[in-house]
Amino acid sequence: MTLTAITRKVSPAIADCELTHLERVPIDYAAASQQHVAYERLLGDLGCDVVSLAAEEDLPDSVFVEDAAIVLDEIAVIMRPGAESRRPERSSIADALRPYRNLAFISEPATIDGGDVLLLGKRLWVGLTTRTSQDGVDQLRSLLTPHSYSVQCLDLLTKNRGTEAASSPHCLHLKTAVTAVGPASVLLDPRWIDPAVFADYDVIEVDPSEPFASNALLVNETVVLSTAFPLTRRRLEEAGFDVVTIDATELAKAEGGLTCCSLIFREAVESRKWKV
Numbered sequence: 001m002t003l004t005a006i007t008r009k010v011s012p013a014i015a016d017c018e019l020t021h022l023e024r025v026p027i028d029y030a031a032a033s034q035q036h037v038a039y040e041r042l043l044g045d046l047g048c049d050v051v052s053l054a055a056e057e058d059l060p061d062s063v064f065v066e067d068a069a070i071v072l073d074e075i076a077v078i079m080r081p082g083a084e085s086r087r088p089e090r091s092s093i094a095d096a097l098r099p100y101r102n103l104a105f106i107s108e109p110a111t112i113d114g115g116d117v118l119l120l121g122k123r124l125w126v127g128l129t130t131r132t133s134q135d136g137v138d139q140l141r142s143l144l145t146p147h148s149y150s151v152q153c154l155d156l157l158t159k160n161r162g163t164e165a166a167s168s169p170h171c172l173h174l175k176t177a178v179t180a181v182g183p184a185s186v187l188l189d190p191r192w193i194d195p196a197v198f199a200d201y202d203v204i205e206v207d208p209s210e211p212f213a214s215n216a217l218l219v220n221e222t223v224v225l226s227t228a229f230p231l232t233r234r235r236l237e238e239a240g241f242d243v244v245t246i247d248a249t250e251l252a253k254a255e256g257g258l259t260c261c262s263l264i265f266r267e268a269v270e271s272r273k274w275k276v
């Protein structure tokens with residue numbers, strides 16, 4: 001199926017990115033840009049029309065377009081990111097999405113990052129985290145209930161946490177801990193999220209030696225995973241998934257994973273109707 005993928009080039013200011021759990025280490029801008037170009041090429045190979053936005057010189061985290069919006073068949077919702085430095089990323093993402101969808105907006109004081117929103121069919125799981133507030137979840141629910149989505153809030157600050165809840169910091173976003181790898185399948189890290197939460201789904205757990213492997217990107221029927229996680233790759237392949245890997249190690253230093261760097265969506269339902 002042809003999909004559209006919105007991406008944005010790495011900002012030359014990436015070294016000034018927000019960091020929550022990782023220590024700041026130097027980020028090689030050239031290497032990050034090169035890896036990002038390979039990511040865009042891979043999306044193209046997997047059937048996406050890639051719309052690559054120009055870099056935003058003054059917005060360090062703007063390559064992580066996933067956090068500024070969510071795109072559903074019926075509507076796109078422009079988020080209000082929890083980190084203040086990231087709020088100016090929204091206007092250009094709204095402009096990029098306008099040709100494809102009607103837009104709705106999360107308004108202040110609510111905050112919500114797209115990285116906290118996991119879509120499985122008509123169900124959205126939304127993590128309550130340091131970036132996403134209850135008000136953000138509630139606003140999203142009122143915007144999407146008319147489109148027949150159910151919005152399920154997952155408190156990741158005090159509940160639903162995995163085996164390392166007491167000893168390690170919680171993960172940044174819901175999708176750091178769990179992502180969709182099929183229509184009813186999720187890849188998760190049981191240290192960060194209680195697998196019982198996803199009992200209705202087919203659950204694949206990451207290899208215990210590979211933290212951060214749980215952020216995989218599903219494009220059509222292919223699972224894209226970082227080359228850093230060969231053992232989790234093997235688990236997925238043994239479970240019957242088609243997996244391709246890509247080097248995403250440079251942006252990982254900015255706490256970015258594979259889902260973070262694109263907004264992927266299919267043709268709007270209305271325009272499909274026109275073509276029938």
Ligand code: CIR
Binds near residue numbers: 018083116176257
């Ligand atoms: C941030 O802290 O906002 C960025 N440095 C990383 C955002 C990664 N986005 C995501 O997981 N959805």
